[in-house]
Structure formats: structure tokens, C-alpha cells
Amino acid sequence: xxxxxxxxxxxxxxxxxxxxxxxxxxxxxxxxxxxxxxxxxxxxxxxxxxxxxxxxxxxxxxxxxxxxxxxxxxxxxxxxxxxxxxxxxxxxxxxxxxxxxxxxxxxxxxxxxxxxxxxxxxxxxxxxxxxxxxxxxxxxxxxxxxxxxxxxxxxxxxxxxxxxxxxxxxxxxxxxxxxxxxxxxxxxxxxxxxxxxxxxxxxxxxxxxxxxxxxxxxxxxxxxxxxxxxxxxxxxxxxxxxxxxxxxxxxxxxxxxxxxxxxxxxxxxxxxxxxxxxxxxxxxxxxxxxxxxxxxxxxxxxxxxxxxxxxxxxxxxxxxxxxxxxxxxxxxxxxxxxxxxxxxxxxxxxxxxxxxxxxxxxxxxxxxxxxxxxxxxxxxxxxxxxxxxxxxxxxxxxxxxxxxxxxxxxxxxxxxxxxxxxxxxxxxxxxxxxxxxxxxxxxxxxxxxxxxxxxxxxxxxxxxxxxxxxxxxxxxxxxxxx
Numbered sequence: 001x002x003x004x005x006x007x008x009x010x011x012x013x014x015x016x017x018x019x020x021x022x023x024x025x026x027x028x029x030x031x032x033x034x035x036x037x038x039x040x041x042x043x044x045x046x047x048x049x050x051x052x053x054x055x056x057x058x059x060x061x062x063x064x065x066x067x068x069x070x071x072x073x074x075x076x077x078x079x080x081x082x083x084x085x086x087x088x089x090x091x092x093x094x095x096x097x098x099x100x101x102x103x104x105x106x107x108x109x110x111x112x113x114x115x116x117x118x119x120x121x122x123x124x125x126x127x128x129x130x131x132x133x134x135x136x137x138x139x140x141x142x143x144x145x146x147x148x149x150x151x152x153x154x155x156x157x158x159x160x161x162x163x164x165x166x167x168x169x170x171x172x173x174x175x176x177x178x179x180x181x182x183x184x185x186x187x188x189x190x191x192x193x194x195x196x197x198x199x200x201x202x203x204x205x206x207x208x209x210x211x212x213x214x215x216x217x218x219x220x221x222x223x224x225x226x227x228x229x230x231x232x233x234x235x236x237x238x239x240x241x242x243x244x245x246x247x248x249x250x251x252x253x254x255x256x257x258x259x260x261x262x263x264x265x266x267x268x269x270x271x272x273x274x275x276x277x278x279x280x281x282x283x284x285x286x287x288x289x290x291x292x293x294x295x296x297x298x299x300x301x302x303x304x305x306x307x308x309x310x311x312x313x314x315x316x317x318x319x320x321x322x323x324x325x326x327x328x329x330x331x332x333x334x335x336x337x338x339x340x341x342x343x344x345x346x347x348x349x350x351x352x353x354x355x356x357x358x359x360x361x362x363x364x365x366x367x368x369x370x371x372x373x374x375x376x377x378x379x380x381x382x383x384x385x386x387x388x389x390x391x392x393x394x395x396x397x398x399x400x401x402x403x404x405x406x407x408x409x410x411x412x413x414x415x416x417x418x419x420x421x422x423x424x425x426x427x428x429x430x431x432x433x434x435x436x437x438x439x440x441x442x443x444x445x446x447x448x449x450x451x452x453x454x455x456x457x458x459x460x461x462x463x464x465x466x467x468x469x470x471x472x473x474x475x476x477x478x479x480x481x482x
Contacts, residue, residue, distance in 0.1 A: 023322025081202025087117030
């Protein structure tokens with residue numbers, strides 16, 4: 001038995017997972033190993049920066065370190081998405097004054113204090129009088145007075161110094177633009193060949209954007225939809241259902257929407273993900289001050305704690321670990337916050353109170369809910385074991401947010417690595433058990449003991465779908481004595 005159950009003997013000790021972005025400050029083998037030891041469950045490769053060669057080297061390093069440490073570390077490829085930017089200025093920059101008129105157009109000429117190029121016809125097709133344009137992360141605010149297919153005359157609401165290539169956001173407009181640019185398609189094909197576990201799709205506006213990406217990605221990776229535009233709220237249910245995971249991308253969301261509304265939108269998106277059983281990531285500026293300081297602010301600690309109390313699956317670090325001066329210390333801090341929140345006796349009560357009520361109108365949901373209830377009421381239950389070929393049975397159990405650890409037993413490394421970012425999941429691999437249903441007791445007992453999740457005499461609640469291999473079916477609830 002010891003030989004069979006050697007994989008992943010050091011599972012995460014927290015229910016909430018940590019996703020860390022790799023970059024110049026953290027992509028060495030030594031730092032990656034230290035980050036895993038500090039509590040990282042998955043790494044994000046940001047394709048807005050770096051070359052394919054650099055990402056490949058980082059990818060291979062993560063895989064090598066994870067194999068050596070016997071963990072199923074998730075690797076996420078984050079695509080850049082469309083970047084809407086103005087052109088350049090003759091003088092390098094200009095100062096816009098509140099109340100003045102300023103024109104954005106399609107002319108291939110350097111700009112001045114009266115106009116600048118905006119080389120995106122999709123923007124002019126979507127604009128109408130009264131719309132707002134945000135430039136340079138909202139530091140410059142323009143109101144559209146009139147527009148045509150080639151130009152838009154605006155009034156400067158909030159002025160300031162503006163230089164070339166600054167980003168443009170359109171909070172009032174839905175653009176007829178694909179989330180996959182030629183660069184993204186090239187990056188996506190490269191990432192899929194590498195074998196990444198998840199792909200972050202930027203600039204999602206509607207459910208059809210996800211379906212477009214699904215045609216290329218298929219089942220090669222999970223799709224994480226980054227919600228960063230207010231338009232997603234019009235199709236939130238459909239977008240969440242079409243996604244494998246969802247990211248609350250608070251950076252662009254805080255530019256596109258009034259910043260005071262972001263916490264409400266975050267909770268609304270999180271609740272919808274819980275309702276449909278889709279893992280959710282909370283991202284951007286979680287411990288921002290630790291880019292340059294060894295200690296976070298009290299507000300940042302509270303921000304992380306709030307996301308954990310709400311029951312999110314993953315909290316994410318961006319520049320803090322990619323370019324910050326204290327990447328390992330940042331992860332240790334985040335893990336410390338998670339551990340303290342999850343040790344609170346009121347933690348699960350808060351998690352369950354936050355969620356919308358899910359319906360149990362099919363067999364799979366009913367069995368899973370019953371298993372969670374058994375786990376909380378039967379004495380001497382140590383953990384829950386889910387046997388899942390596709391991951392669906394495990395995701396249903398995670399949706400319940402049970403009081404005990406969830407062992408996810410899978411036949412493939414690919415599924416195990418994806419599930420490693422899901423709330424409460426400890427992933428294990430055993431191919432042979434899926435050849436015969438008779439082995440589930442032996443395998444459950446073996447993994448539970450060797451991982452330290454159960455002691456002899458304790459019970460394990462088991463859920464599975466029978467026959468094995470039929471995706472989306474959970475119809476077995478079984479009790480195993482360890």
C-alpha cells in the first residue's frame with residue numbers, strides 16, 4: 001500500500017487556495033520551491049509580459065519542482081486580451097484642461113493638445129453621445145459630445161498630463177470585439193502545447209466570448225473567465241455557467257465601474273459562482289503594499305480575510321510575487337490570514353450564510369448534499385473522498401463547503417492539477433481504482449491514512465459516480481471505516 005499511495009502526501013492545510021503570479025522576482029527554481037513551501041497552490045504566467053521562451057522555462061521549472069515535492073501545482077496561462085490604447089503625441093505628452101474639447105480619431109498622425117489617434121474602429125462603432133471614456137486607468141475622464149465612425153469629439157471632465165500609448169476604458173459601451181487577438185491566439189496555442197492547466201480569458205463581455213475560446217481549447221484546459229467590465233452583469237448567469245472558473249478582476253473592474261461599487265460587485269459575482277458550483281478567484285491589489293514593504297496594511301489584511309469569509313476558492317497575488325521585493329513573505333502573510341480566518345469557529349457559518357441557496361432537484365446534487373450532511377452529523381468522520389474521472393463529482397462536493405477535508409481521487413494528473421485550485425480539495429491520483437468499483441474502500445483508506453487525514457477507526461464518507469467514466473453522474477454515497 002505504501003508504494004501505491006506515495007503521491008501528494010503533503011496536501012495544502014487550508015481550504016482557500018493561493019494563486020501567485022511568477023515574474024522576475026520569483027521565477028527561479030529556488031524561489032518557486034520556497035513559494036510552494038510557503039503555501040502557493042498554483043502559479044500564474046502573465047502573457048502580457050515575457051517571451052514564449054521565458055514562459056516555457058518557467059513552466060518547466062514549476063513542473064520539475066512540483067514533481068520533486070509530490071504536489072499537483074496548478075499552472076495558469078493568463079492571456080493579455082485586447083488592449084485599447086491611444087497613439088503618440090508630437091511633444092511626448094500634453095496637458096488637458098477640464099472643460100476643453102479634445103478629439104479622438106483614426107488619423108495616422110501624432111497628437112497635440114487638441115487631438116490624438118485612437119486606432120480602434122470598434123470603439124467608434126460603439127460610442128454615442130453622452131458616453132464616458134477613461135484614459136490612463138481613469139486619471140483622465142472624457143465625455144463624448146458627438147461621434148462618427150472615424151472620430152469622437154469629447155469634453156474633458158477631469159484633465160491632467162497625458163502621454164502616448166495610454167489605455168482607454170469604455171464603461172458605458174459593449175464592444176463588438178473578440179477577446180482573442182492575434183497575439184492571444186498565438187499565446188494560447190503555445191500555452192496549450194506546453195500543457196497549462198487553466199487559461200485566463202481576458203476582456204470577457206458575454207457568454208459567446210467563452211464559447212469562441214472553447215472551440216479552440218476544448219477539454220485541454222479549464223477556462224477562467226476574467227470579469228473586468230460592467231457589461232458582464234447583463235449576462236452574469238450565462239457567463240458563469242459557460243466558464244470552468246471565474247476571476248473577479250478588480251483592477252480593470254475598478255476602472256470601468258465606480259470604485260465604490262467594486263466590493264458589492266465582487267460579492268455578487270462570488271455568490272453567483274457558488275450558486276452554480278464554479279470556483280471563483282478574487283484578484284488584484286490584495287497585498288499591494290508588500291511589493292515594496294515587508295508588512296501589509298491592516299486594510300489589505302481585512303480585504304483578504306473578507307474574501308476568505310465569503311468562501312472564495314482562490315485569492316491571487318499579482319505584482320506582489322511577480323516583481324515585488326518580498327514574494328515569499330507575501331505568500332506567508334496571505335496564508336497566515338487564511339489560516340486564522342479558517343480557524344474561526346464562525347468561519348463555515350459565514351461561508352454558508354453568504355451563498356445563495358442551491359437547488360437539489362437532481363440525483364447528483366441530492367447525493368452530494370446528503371454526503372455533506374452525513375459528514376457533519378456522523379461521529380468519528382475524518383474526511384470526505386470523491387472518486388471523479390472528470391472532476392464533476394468533486395466540484396459538487398466543494399460547492400457544499402463541507403466541514404471536513406475533501407479528498408479528490410482522480411485517474412489523471414491533468415484533472416488533479418485543475419482541481420488543486422478548488423476550495424477544500426486535496427488531490428490524489430490512482431488509475432487502477434477506476435478499473436473496478438470494488439477497490440474504493442482500500443483506496444480511500446490508503447490515501448486518508450498516508451496523508452494524515454484519517455486515523456484507524458475513523459470514518460470516511462465516499463461519493464462517486466457508477467459506472468465509472470460516465471461524466472456528470474454522482475449516484476453513490478458510501479461509508480468507509482479507516
